[in-house]
Amino acid sequence: xxxxxxxxxxxxxxxxxxxxxxxxxxxxxxxxxxxxxxxxxxxxxxxxxxxxxxxxxxxxxxxxxxxxxxxxxxxxxxxxxxxxxxxxxxxxxxxxxxxxxxxxxxxxxxxxxxxxxxxxxxxxxxxxxxxxxxxxxxxxxxxxxxxxxxxxxxxxxxxxxxxxxxxxxxxxxxxxxxxxxxxxxxxxxxxxxxxxxxxxxxxxxxxxxxxxxxxxxxxxxxxxxxxxxxxxxxxxxxxxxxxxxxxxxxxxxxxxxxxxxxxxxxxxxxxxxxxxxxxxxxxxxxxxxxxxxxxxxxxxxxxxxxxxxxxxxxxxxxxxxxxxxxx
Amino acid sequence: xxxxxxxxxxxxxxxxxxxxxxxxxxxxxxxxxxxxxxxxxxxxxxxxxxxxxxxxxxxxxxxxxxxxxxxxxxxxxxxxxxxxxxxxxxxxxxxxxxxxxxxxxxxxxxxxxxxxxxxxxxxxxxxxxxxxxxxxxxxxxxxxxxxxxxxxxxxxxxxx
Numbered sequence: 001x002x003x004x005x006x007x008x009x010x011x012x013x014x015x016x017x018x019x020x021x022x023x024x025x026x027x028x029x030x031x032x033x034x035x036x037x038x039x040x041x042x043x044x045x046x047x048x049x050x051x052x053x054x055x056x057x058x059x060x061x062x063x064x065x066x067x068x069x070x071x072x073x074x075x076x077x078x079x080x081x082x083x084x085x086x087x088x089x090x091x092x093x094x095x096x097x098x099x100x101x102x103x104x105x106x107x108x109x110x111x112x113x114x115x116x117x118x119x120x121x122x123x124x125x126x127x128x129x130x131x132x133x134x135x136x137x138x139x140x141x142x143x144x145x146x147x148x149x150x151x152x153x154x155x156x157x158x159x160x161x162x163x164x165x166x167x168x169x170x171x172x173x174x175x176x177x178x179x180x181x182x183x184x185x186x187x188x189x190x191x192x193x194x195x196x197x198x199x200x201x202x203x204x205x206x207x208x209x210x211x212x213x214x215x216x217x218x219x220x221x222x223x224x225x226x227x228x229x230x231x232x233x234x235x236x237x238x239x240x241x242x243x244x245x246x247x248x249x250x251x252x253x254x255x256x257x258x259x260x261x262x263x264x265x266x267x268x269x270x271x272x273x274x275x276x277x278x279x280x281x282x283x284x285x286x287x288x289x290x291x292x293x294x295x296x297x298x299x300x301x302x303x304x305x306x307x308x309x310x311x312x313x314x315x316x317x318x319x320x321x322x323x324x325x326x327x
Numbered sequence: 328x329x330x331x332x333x334x335x336x337x338x339x340x341x342x343x344x345x346x347x348x349x350x351x352x353x354x355x356x357x358x359x360x361x362x363x364x365x366x367x368x369x370x371x372x373x374x375x376x377x378x379x380x381x382x383x384x385x386x387x388x389x390x391x392x393x394x395x396x397x398x399x400x401x402x403x404x405x406x407x408x409x410x411x412x413x414x415x416x417x418x419x420x421x422x423x424x425x426x427x428x429x430x431x432x433x434x435x436x437x438x439x440x441x442x443x444x445x446x447x448x449x450x451x452x453x454x455x456x457x458x459x460x461x462x463x464x465x466x467x468x469x470x471x472x473x474x475x476x477x478x479x480x481x482x483x484x485x486x487x
Binding site for chain 2 (some may be wrong): 003004006008010031032034042051053055080110258
């Protein structure tokens with residue numbers, strides 16, 4: 001499959017990238033690993049005039065940990081590096097777990113943290129070739145008025161399918177963005193708009209440069225659980241990221257954060273679970289009640305493999321698996 | 328930036344090619360450098376047939392822009408044999424009947440090489456995880472995994 005033609009831009013610094021985007025953001029796409037952008041370009045979903053390769057910019061691929069301030073991960077850190085980093089497994093094993101769940105070895109070797117967090121939302125009717133999509137009226141995500149996934153749908157239901165976001169959200173991660181105007185910091189939750197058609201809430205002239213994860217509470221467990229049809233390559237059909245902190249002596253829950261992914265247009269925290277579990281000892285019936293909350297909140301539609309019902313039930317099961325760790 | 332001359336170090340040899348910005352590494356290897364061992368299968372990153380090593384790491388050449396790897400060390404399946412002498416991994420695949428149509432084989436071998444370069448004594452599970460990005464429609468994978476495990480042993484590095 002051939003890519004459409006474009007002009008290749010390779011800035012050597014973040015300043016250079018931002019200066020270029022200041023004038024050309026609307027006609028540009030950023031590339032790092034290329035594992036999301038290039039397939040979409042081959043399908044003619046995107047035909048940018050400029051493709052801006054961020055990989056020549058030094059210094060955005062570091063993983064740094066400080067016991068007092070926590071973790072800083074550059075946006076260009078390859079998922080394979082996260083997966084194989086002994087410091088990550090020692091202090092933030094749930095991040096290693098999420099990283100190793102992505103794709104395949106090759107996809108993790110190429111794909112970056114920034115790219116995975118910034119994944120385009122996906123839909124069976126959107127991630128198709130030009131000729132496939134031309135057989136149907138233009139869908140909402142492509143600028144038309146019809147949703148093929150949800151009959152009569154008036155908005156886009158494309159699914160956020162990244163594996164790193166749920167766990168990083170549960171850990172309270174922040175992101176740092178750079179543009180020609182300067183630098184700003186957002187909570188990772190604010191990064192996601194919830195709009196399937198335009199999933200990221202930032203401007204096209206902004207570049208995600210790093211992710212910051214706070215120090216974990218003492219005695220914290222965390223995890224990422226993924227449901228997919230095959231044990232490799234596939235995007236998640238349901239994903240659950242968690243952080244559970246227990247009191248000293250280890251049975252009473254101090255804090256619980258459960259975030260569901262691949263069930264909607266953005267990853268969502270099931271806030272009720274935190275309130276339900278706080279101050280209580282983890283029991284089978286509490287886990288059932290908590291997982292039922294997640295089940296009620298998840299509303300996948302028929303735009304991915306498997307079925308919405310099965311994916312919803314898997315959300316419930318994944319939440320149970322995650323919470324059982326803390327029993 | 329339009330078409331330009333770019334140098335590529337492939338299998339230890341420096342090649343020069345006129346490369347357009349939208350050319351993938353796979354296209355340059357196959358169409359311009361005549362290194363057709365690397366295969367174009369899905370073109371989208373979900374089959375692994377196009378796997379090559381870039382700076383020792385397995386990547387999908389169908390999703391790699393040629394311009395992005397101009398200064399890197401690329402190894403393709405052609406880089407493994409020495410003249411007519413097969414690389415031990417290639418020989419193991421032949422000996423084990425791990426090749427049927429052969430289309431997935433170059434990508435499988437490159438992923439296997441990347442694994443064994445880092446982990447000379449993999450467990451069966453480690454081999455399966457390392458090759459999980461390479462799909463095979465013919466063999467059912469068992470003989471492929473057997474072949475890779477056999478190489479580790481044959482290279483004198485011991486146990487399963």
